[in-house]
Amino acid sequence: MGRRRSRGSGVLLLVAAASLVMSAVLLALAVSAAWSMYAQDPTPIASGDRVTLSRSGMTLLRDQGETASTSCAIARGGQRTVLEESAGPDVTLQTGRFVVAASTAGAVAEGTYDFSCTAGGADLYAARRIAFGDAALVGVAGVLLLVLALTLGTLGLVLPRRPVSPPAG
Numbered sequence: 001m002g003r004r005r006s007r008g009s010g011v012l013l014l015v016a017a018a019s020l021v022m023s024a025v026l027l028a029l030a031v032s033a034a035w036s037m038y039a040q041d042p043t044p045i046a047s048g049d050r051v052t053l054s055r056s057g058m059t060l061l062r063d064q065g066e067t068a069s070t071s072c073a074i075a076r077g078g079q080r081t082v083l084e085e086s087a088g089p090d091v092t093l094q095t096g097r098f099v100v101a102a103s104t105a106g107a108v109a110e111g112t113y114d115f116s117c118t119a120g121g122a123d124l125y126a127a128r129r130i131a132f133g134d135a136a137l138v139g140v141a142g143v144l145l146l147v148l149a150l151t152l153g154t155l156g157l158v159l160p161r162r163p164v165s166p167p168a169g
Helices: 007-038 132-158
Strands: 043-045 050-053 058-063 071-076 079-082 090-093 096-103 111-119 124-128
Touching: 007 090, 007 132, 096 124
Parallel strands: none
Antiparallel strands: 043 124, 050 111, 058 096, 058 124, 071 079, 071 111, 090 096
16 A cells, blocks of 8 residues: 655645745745846936826945035925935946935835935936845745745655555455
């Protein structure tokens, strides 16, 4: 007679398969987000320009090596949002290396905004919000889920199997 898997190993295999699918989704999201940030082409922006933003927000960039302080904001419908100044981590995008000057704190309402600077508004570039750290965090979660899926799958395959009981009677 053949051997059947225990009910526990079947559950482990099911959870492993679900974890594997979630891991693939998270890793795909992380790679997609990182690529969309890397592949963008920042556009020059100056105080007084109008800028259309998506929900992700905006990052202001300077050419690599520039260190001027920046005090800028976006406004729409009487609501003003000050961009958070950055100490200037370097970022590499497809079009070159830049220094982050400022960015929105996070998600913003989609729409067109008036851009203004009270200091350091020259030689700036506008880009979608750059948050490689967020993409890395999602990627780490995906890798952890992948490890969990592999561990549970292995356990589900090697758990002791119980023999088929002979028919009663």
